[in-house]
Amino acid sequence: MPGRSLLAIWTVCSPGASSCHFIHSSVICFTVRAFIVFLSSVLPLSVSSGTGLVFGGRAVHLALTGATGFLGSRLLLRLLLLGNEVTVLARSGPGDVRERLTLALTAMGTPREAAESLMRRQVRAVTIELSEPWLGLSTTGFTELANSLDAVWHCAGDIRLDGDLATLRVVNVEGTRRMLELADAARRRPFLYHVSTAYVAGCRREGVVREDDLSAEHGFESAYEQSKYEAECLVRAWAAERRRPAVVFRPGILLSDQPVRPGIPRHPLQYALQLARTVMVGALGMDDGAGRLRLRALGREDAMVNLLPVEWAAEAMTTLAERSPAQGAVTYHIVHPQDTPVQVMTSVFESVLGVQLDLVPAVREPNVLEQEFPRHRGFTAYLAYRRRFDDTMARRLLGPFPSPADVDANYLLRGLRTADPTPPALAPPGRDPDPLHSGSFR
Ligand SMILES: NC(=O)c1ccc[n+]([C@@H]2O[C@H](COP(=O)([O-])OP(=O)(O)OC[C@H]3O[C@@H](n4cnc5c(N)ncnc54)[C@H](OP(=O)(O)O)[C@@H]3O)[C@@H](O)[C@H]2O)c1
Incomplete structure (x- = not known):
């Protein structure tokens, strides 16, 4: 797979990669990176006008919410390894955000030195609050942030399955509205990647749920499901009204076989x-x-x-992001085949x-x-x-892709x-x- 092997070279030669220090020649690294950019324009490499390896010959600058969370930390690692520059939009919380992110990267097996290097060279952290107008930023700060972006990844969510609807709507629905406002304000009309859930299907217990199904007719098991459904409706309406590309990911229940560690988000x-x-x-x-x-x-x-390893979900989502068509709203079920x-x-x-x-x-x-x-x-x-989530569109776009554990x-x-x-x-x-x-x- 040329895309994968080129990605490996890119990663090794990215400014944050320690191998580059062993070579001690930024000229060589620059040449290799330029060569990859050239190859990506002539080979069927997984590159599109969405996020990914290159964007008009340069790394994509994207914003990511939820990077301190269970799924978002895996997405952050994948997006960094693809060479992107990432502005992490995180709320102030216990401990320093950069330290929390570094800890999460190392818990996924990234050597501490490499994690610090990735953080230093490719990550900027901006403190936001999804529930506040302008994400809690000044209007100037909001506009500057918007204008720096090629892509917006919205992964943050309030996942309390026992939460009440009014509380969950604050982050899941109104927070999504704020992120759409950010994408709206952005000069470069960034792609929007929205993390939803397969459970927007609600109380439909049997049969097959298709990727383009979105209906409240069966009701919802929890306020969480309903709030995520309402958020997805917002994204679809926004993409249709503004004629903007939006990719909606609907994962099944995510988990990992990595044991519980203090300070690391749980599943x-x-x-x-x-x-x-x-x-x-x-x-x-x-x-x-x-x-x-x-x-x-x-x-x-x-x-x-449907239970799915989170590492596989993050890889599938970033791969789909590179390959997804650049028009309208598209939805992908991110689910285990079994x-x-x-x-x-x-x-x-x-x-x-x-x-x-x-x-x-x-x-x-x-x-x-x-x-x-x-x-x-x-x-x-x-x-x-006993229902099943159909993932025909995701599978078609992923093509030959390793199966999850x-x-x-x-x-x-x-x-x-x-x-x-x-x-x-x-x-x-x-x-x-x-x-x-x-x-x-x-
Ligand atoms: N886990 C699953 O099985 C699963 C399955 C399907 C879909 N999803 C979706 O995947 C996304 C991530 O889930 P997760 O399991 O990774 O959840 P998580 O570990 O609880 O992470 C949630 C993230 O959202 C951030 N966040 C929450 N409220 C915020 C606010 N008011 N302002 C800014 N950031 C805020 C959290 O920041 P802090 O670190 O500051 O709390 C954290 O980074 C959610 O949208 C969820 O609906 C999850």
Whole structure:
């Protein structure tokens, strides 16, 4: 694949790459980069007028929201390795943003020195607040930012599945409106890349959801789903009214088999495990059933869920961004080709929490734990779904592209550990309670 090998050379010779220091010749690096730019104009390299390796012979300058988050930090790494200059739009939070980003890059396996170099040479951080007019910037600052951009990646979101609609709308809907205003104000009419979710499909439990489907007719399982649906409607309307290109990505549930580390954003199943423990402590005064508790939950034994490694999702999204047509709004499902049986997921939770989890059509005479869990429908609703997300358009554009890792029980277990060198064993509750007491899942 010429695109990939050229990308590797570009990365090695990018200003931030340490190999360049070994060569000690900026002339050589400049020549190689210029050569790649030339080759990209004559080879079928994955280059378009969107974001990507080059843009009119120079690196693309793009803005990215959500870069401190679980998905956004992976997108940041991919976009930097593609040679882009990135203005990270981040809210002020605990700790220095640049340090948080460097930590996230190193947690993904980037050597500390290379991460610092990428950050120094290709990343600018601007403090924003999505809920405020002009993103909390002065009007001059807002206009200057807008005019510096070739592409806008909007990944930030409030992903609290238990959140109320009014709160979630502030970031997910109004925040998206602010980002559209930024794209509107920009002189160079940047491409917009908007991260939505496959779950805008709402309560549609069966059948096939297509990439161009967008409807509220089935209702929503959570205010989160509804707020993301409303945001996607805004993006589509904006692209149609302004005749601007917009790419909407709809990932399934993202996760990683990298263990939990302090200071590194977590994925939804890690949150779900934390929530389950909190519920158990609240209801029973203990966070571990030691294999003796039974929990019946509304669901179907043949239910399926789409779980996808986040690293693969970020690579697919940046690849699609390079290849997507430059007109109108296009939507891509970013999903695993194999849905995961919900029973695989519940077996892992059984093992980790020490409860027996049964999926049933109705829960009669619920015990104290069973009364608590349904209050968290944002997490538990998907135990009864069998729908499939069609990704024909994404696959067509990706072409031959490596498949994501299998998401099986061992993958899930790895992703629920804390950073601990001891690999846990998958054991059914009651038979081998060791993983429940090892502390490695805390
Ligand atoms: N995780 C999934 O399984 C999944 C699946 C499908 C779609 N998505 C979508 O992917 C996107 C990223 O999700 P994620 O899992 O990476 O979530 P995450 O780890 O919670 O990250 C959310 C990001 O949004 C930023 N943010 C939140 N409120 C903000 C505000 N008011 N102003 C500026 N920035 C703000 C956060 O900044 P701080 O670091 O300051 O909090 C963080 O960088 C979301 O749009 C989500 O809907 C996620």
